[in-house]
Amino acid sequence: MNKLYVVGIGPGNRENMTFSAVNALKDSDIIIGYNTYIDLIKDLIGGKQVVSNGMRKEVDRCKEAIELASKGNTVSVVSSGDAGVYGMAGLILEIISKEYSMSDFDVQIIPGVTAGNSSAAILGAPLMHDYVTISLSDWLTKWETIENRIHCAGKGDFIVVLYNPKSKSRTEYINKTQEILLQYKSPDTPVGIVRSAFREDQSVQISTLGELSNCDVDMFSTVIIGNSKTYINGKYIITPRGYSI
């Protein structure tokens, strides 16, 4: 059986990887991933064959992984965070569904700590209640769909986790998101922005929805916006679960 691991490596430091993720890498002949992620785990893959390439090469990367696995190699495809959240798990299964027979492969998805959960841990406890996760990238999703989801998130008083909040070519969506959410949420709603969570260059900003457009946000940032009960205490953002204390 052709063995293919799709491995969520968590935020990027060894400490926040799972034992399963490390074991999958150790068990593999070939490791495949985006350059940046391969760099994060390079101490774990010494001596193994590595296939890495740049952004937006996801389809090529997954096709190559499946092809190499079909030749009898044990292959790991790595994603940062959780491989099942905007990661490579879906694409691997989509390609096998379309071009191969699913029964020829033993695909194991290894879950990991998401960027949202890592960022939340650094910020305190903002995700203690119902939340939505939305990517602001319009590369694979129409902006109208994203915009509708932001409205729904606002109407539902959800905590909001934003992935891909900004890139060099998409600078305005974060401001549009702020405008939409201000229709439903107070400008005082706490906002936390974590860049490069648990990596050497980690940085944290604690602000409010009203001030979000004045914050530094880039493609390495995760943005968490509270619900109507979220508050800030010192360096922490806290969303009450509802207990009487």
Next chain:
Amino acid sequence: MNKLYVVGIGPGNRENMTFSAVNALKDSDIIIGYNTYIDLIKDLIGGKQVVSNGMRKEVDRCKEAIELASKGNTVSVVSSGDAGVYGMAGLILEIISKEYSMSDFDVQIIPGVTAGNSSAAILGAPLMHDYVTISLSDWLTKWETIENRIHCAGKGDFIVVLYNPKSKSRTEYINKTQEILLQYKSPDTPVGIVRSAFREDQSVQISTLGELSNCDVDMFSTVIIGNSKTYINGKYIITPRGYSI
């Protein structure tokens, strides 16, 4: 400085814990948690003082943890999944905010693999696009709030992850959720139900939204309901991210 870890232990098996979680437990004098979770990690805590108690004792448990830490003990409070998602991270910070001085404590939140992410990995790749996480427990949240959020999740064509879908005293909310989502989603929408993910008694059901009321769901289950593009292939549920393949 009084040291307090709030540790997400992931789904419950050692392999899906992070190194940070294991290190925090090893570094602690006292481990505190709900009986079921303490049982899951008992091989890691031999020889340490353990304080465990039953469901709905969360406030007592956290107050005791903080009190023990304030006396100079290093204490770990454990939650299953991620401590920051319906876990103990918020309550610990809330109680310290209210009754102590935050600056007297070194609180470290250790993120973990959530029940949603574990279940998704077992089901294939259902969470590959924007999703909401909703708890159906009305113990701490009014049903009207939950109901509104389910409507918003439906209107936004989000993938939906349901925590606490059913208990002995709350048997109807999962059926109400089905009814509401059927106003927005097709009855053919794939549904995956994972019980006790990655534990010895793990079980998996793959079904559809139209059939959800006929599925076995209990308090140990996580339910994932797809978006309009989600499909089933064999034993996998796949939500396309939008790549052309």
